[in-house]
Amino acid sequence: MRLRFFLATLVLCMLFPMQVFAATDIKGVRLWRAPDNTRLVFDLSGPVTHNVFALDSPERIVIDVKSTRLSADLKAILEQKSPIKDVRVGLQANELRIVLDMAAKVTPKSFTLAPNQQYGHRLVVDLYDEKGTTGNKAEPTVPITVPSTPISTAKTPATYKQRDIVIAIDAGHGGEDPGAIGPRGLKEKDVVLAIAKELQRQINAEKGFRAELVRTGDYFIPLRKRTDIARKKNADMFISVHADAAPRASAYGASVYALSDRGATSETARWLADSENRSDLIGGAGNVSLGDKDQVLAGVLLDLSMTASLASSLDVGQKILNQMGNVTRLHKARVEQAGFMVLKSPDMPSILVETGFITNPAESRKLANRSHQMAIARSIHTGVKQFFYSNPPAGTYVAAQRDAGKTLIGPLQHVVKSGESVSILALRYQVSIAEIRRANKLKGDTIHIGQKLTIPARTLAAQP
Incomplete structure (x- = not known):
């Protein structure tokens, strides 16, 4: 009996060790540089156990990955601008060690991802810049922190109080997240960034307005951080630009979304319960001040603010939708409402614009066309102007022009x-x-x- 057990165990050990203990391959590595962080994504042939930590004197990041082989050229990441100066690899026992020599101090965070859509197993390492250090940025960007009342630029009058109306434009997806993909490989993240940059150009040519891009390049930003960036830029409005996907390739048309009533109610409760968000508002980063209010009154004020923001979102959304109908087909003639995370801001009107179905072959070709991108941007721009010319924030150049009875549009x-x-x-x-x-x-x-x-x-x- 014991002999049989021993032989069965031996057979199992001979059959399964390669599956259980076989090394996972690092098949490739990709790098994205954002204004305040660097993301490394390692493509894997299977799941891994890992550990990431920082060392100083000199600054370096150590990534230990167990039971792993390297099948990729990690030196390729040095071809892109980032705080990473060099990369070294070593093997100890059954563990692969990757050492990143850094030009500046960073804070590492890491996680693994299971296979999803076109991706297999992945190890993601985010390197966050320390305050006061920048490393090598992918491109020059506008600093996130701005004065509480933006100082007028050259295209506005010298009067200090007549500030610009600030529009935050959020190009959806980015970096590791390509968004929807068209029939010829056209990526949503690329199309919407092109439209967002064109919209920024058009708005910045308009006296009394200033547009700020939430995402300035090909990198990923978490959803809640997108509205945080807009708030820190003192945005009067948040516009998220997307290009939709559908199971049916025949689906077509542009859409505009605002937050649903149920989403607004739940978000009010979340903001009141979340101490971090509450302190953000109390600190003056947003347009709602709750610092001197008790919990009940704070809830009432925040709910009123959310309701007003939602009403404005529906108003400007319909104006944009009417304009988009002049340049492209519409999926729905009225603004739709849903619980999109990026729309859940209590202190500024927020809309999500679906510029078309990138999965529709005809619309995909249009979305890739520069002239069509300009027309889409122009329709959004016109709708925004219509809204703010009727509802200019106090102290802005547009409000002063309206009060003076001057032609605005x-x-x-x-x-x-x-x-x-x-x-x-x-x-x-x-x-x-x-x-x-x-x-x-x-x-x-x-x-x-x-x-x-x-x-x-x-x-x-x-x-x-």
């Missing part, structure tokens, strides 16, 4: 859609029916679907 081009009339357009654009008739040489009020109309420039009077 127009002329615009509008493509007539089903159900629209001259009277509806006059109400929407705040011009008279007679002005629309004169601008388009209309003899009456008959208009047709697909007809292009000029909406004349107009002056927006101060609100009572």
Whole structure:
């Protein structure tokens, strides 16, 4: 009996040791540099056990990975700009040691990822810059910390109080996260960054406005940190740009999303319960001050702020959607509402713009086209202007111009859609029916679907 047991155990040991103890391969490595951190992603043939720690004098990061073989050229990461000066590899017993020689002090964090979509097993190592050190940044960026009242730039009047309206533009995904992928390999992260940069260019050419990019290059930012960055830039509005995916390749059309009512309610509770977020608001980073309020009153004020932000989000979202309908097909004619994480900000209007279905072959080709990207950006820009010309924040150049009764917007081009009339357009654009008739040489009020109309420039009077 004992002999049988011994032989069975021996057979099992001969059959399974290679599966159990076989070394995992590091098949490749990728690097992304963000303004304040560096991300390393090791592609693996299987799961691993690892340990990461920092050493100083000189500064270096040590990555120990058990039962692992190296099948990739780690020196390739030195070709990109980052705080990593050199990389060395050693093998001790059954453990692979990777040493990163650093140009500046960093704080490491690491985690592993199971296979997902096009990716296999991965080991992710994030190297966060210490305050006061920058390493080698991938590109020059605007500092995250700005004065509480932005100082006017050259394109605004010298009067200090007449600040710019600040728009935070968030290009979705990035770095390790490509987002949706089109039929010819077009990545959502690349398309939306191109549109975001074009939107920034257009907004910055508009007097009284300033656009700030949340993501300036090809790197990943956690969802909540995206709104944190916008808040630290004192943004008056947050716009997240995406390109949708769908199970059916035939799905088409642009969409605009605002936060759902249920999401707004749950987010109010989360902000009140989360001491870190609460201290952020109390510290003045946001536009809601709760520092001197008791819990009940703070809840009421924050709920009111969330409700007001949601109403503004729906308003500007519809204006943008109306403009996008002039340059591309729409998936839905009205703003949709969902619990997207990046929309859960209680102190600024926030919308998510789906510029089209990148998984639709025809829309994918359009989204890759520079002219179409410019047209999409222009439609978002126009909707933003319409909203802020009607609702300018106090102390801004736009508010001063409106109060002075000066012309602020127009002329615009509008493509007539089903159900629209001259009277509806006059109400929407705040011009008279007679002005629309004169601008388009209309003899009456008959208009047709697909007809292009000029909406004349107009002056927006101060609100009572």
